[in-house]
Amino acid sequence: TADTNELAIPTVAVVSPTVTTPHSGLNLPAEVKPWQEASIYARVNGYLKDWLVDIGAHVQKDQLLAEIDTPDLDQQLAQARSQAVLAQRNLEQAKKTNTKWQELYKEGVVSQLDAENTDTSQGTNQANTEAFAANLRFLEQEVAFKRVTAPFAGIITVRNVNVGDLITANNTSFEMFHIQQTDPLRVYFRIPQEEATNIAVGQTFNVQVGAQSAKTYPGKVISTSGAVSPDSRTMLVELQVENGKNEILPGSYATVRVPEVALRKLVTLPDNTLIFRGKSVQVGIVDAKGVVQLRDVKVGRDFGVQSEILSGVSESDEVIVNPSDSLTTGTTVRLAATPAAAPSPEAPKK
Structure with a gap:
């Protein structure tokens, strides 16, 4: 009968995902490096x-x-200088001799071969002079070191x-x-993949140096790696921190606070809405006609009674609380008169 069929439809309680912005921001470990070192x-x-x-x-x-x-280099330099002077004087002599022999050749006093030999001698002395000069310049540069x-x-x-x-x-x-240049300093930290798209050059974050220090220093984002590491699923971010008073030591441990305004919204669901089947995690979504759709979700951090949902649900979805093991896609359900309230603890601190 119609009444029997009506009674056969299971009644379920549903809850919508909670969307919040973490009020405490995100604290991430960082490393302080000198601006440059050598x-x-x-x-x-x-x-x-x-x-x-x-x-x-x-x-x-x-x-x-x-x-x-x-002492060895000084001796080599003195020798090179003498060789350069000698080569220069030999070149001058070769030029004078060649000029005279070329004139005598034109007058027919000497043979063409003799004239060519003196011309060749001048070219050889010219090359020697340049070689000795180059060696002298090299040694003078070495002496500077x-x-x-x-x-x-x-x-x-x-x-x-x-x-x-x-x-x-x-x-x-x-x-x-x-040697290290310590003003300014570079501070490196890694931002989780989910928050990487919210980081932009020019943003300013507070840097706390040391675990017990209450003092913070402003750090400006000057670059990012622009890619997520496949090992840690994080993106490397570089900050510039002024250190005119040398209060921060390179190599120190630091913490970077990413404020809530730079973080994406946090979507959570109660743990009792999650269905674990095999290697996948699913939730049961009830549409406007009361039909169930099982949807895969990606779970992030576990906050105790709630879990972060990275993908798979939206704010308007109605998610079944305490779903039965036999729940399948296409099942028709009836919503409980009073929807189950999602736990609403204070936004989880990170």
């Missing part, structure tokens, strides 16, 4: 004559850090040399100094 190595062989700065010293660009005594200078203004963080140390050129396993 390892300083020797370019010449010799012995350390003197070092002028130690760790913690604030230096300016091109400031002298150390001097290297280079006796003075070890700072490539930019910053702080010396490492000194590995002492007076009298043997210095080997281009030895990348022996770092003489390490």
Whole structure:
């Protein structure tokens, strides 16, 4: 009968997804890096004559850090200068001789072969002069590396040399100094994939340095990686933080607070609306005609009695509470007189 069929239709309670914006924002771990840093190595062989700065010293660009005594290089430079002078004088003599022999050839006094030989001799001396001059310029540039200078203004963080140390050129396993520019600083943090599209260059976030520090520093977004890492599903973000008072030390642990205005809305459903079947998570949606549709959803964070829903439902959907194991798509249901109220705890803190 009609009454029997009516009684056979199951009655279900439904709830709509809760959409909120986290009031506490999002706290993310960050790493403080110097604006730029460099390892300083020797370019010449010799012995350390003197070092002028130690760790913690604030230096300016091109400031002298150390001097290297280079007796071998000094000897090579003196020899090169003498060779360059000798080559120049030989060239001048060759030019005068060639000029005279060419005139004698025109007068028929010397043979063509002799004239060609003097011309060739002048060309050879010209090439020798240029070669010795080039070698002299190279050695003069090398001598300049006796003075070890700072490539930019910053702080010396490492000194590995002492007076009298043997210095080997281009030895990348022996770092003489390490320098860091600490104003401004770069702060790197990773934003979850779901929030990555809300990050834009020019935004300003607060940076808290140290776990117990209450002081925060404004950090401006200057770039992002523009891609999500397949390993962590996060995007790398770079901030610029001014550090004129040197209150922040490079390498420090920091926390970046992403305010709620920069976060997407949080969609949650009660845990008792979720259907776990196999590897998928589903919910039962009731349409306007009372027909059930099972829909796959992507679940994010678990907040205890609620779970974050990343995709699969909208604010207007009516989701069945405590669905039966036998619930299938196409099932006709009747809504309970009083819809079940979704738990409404305070927005979860992240």
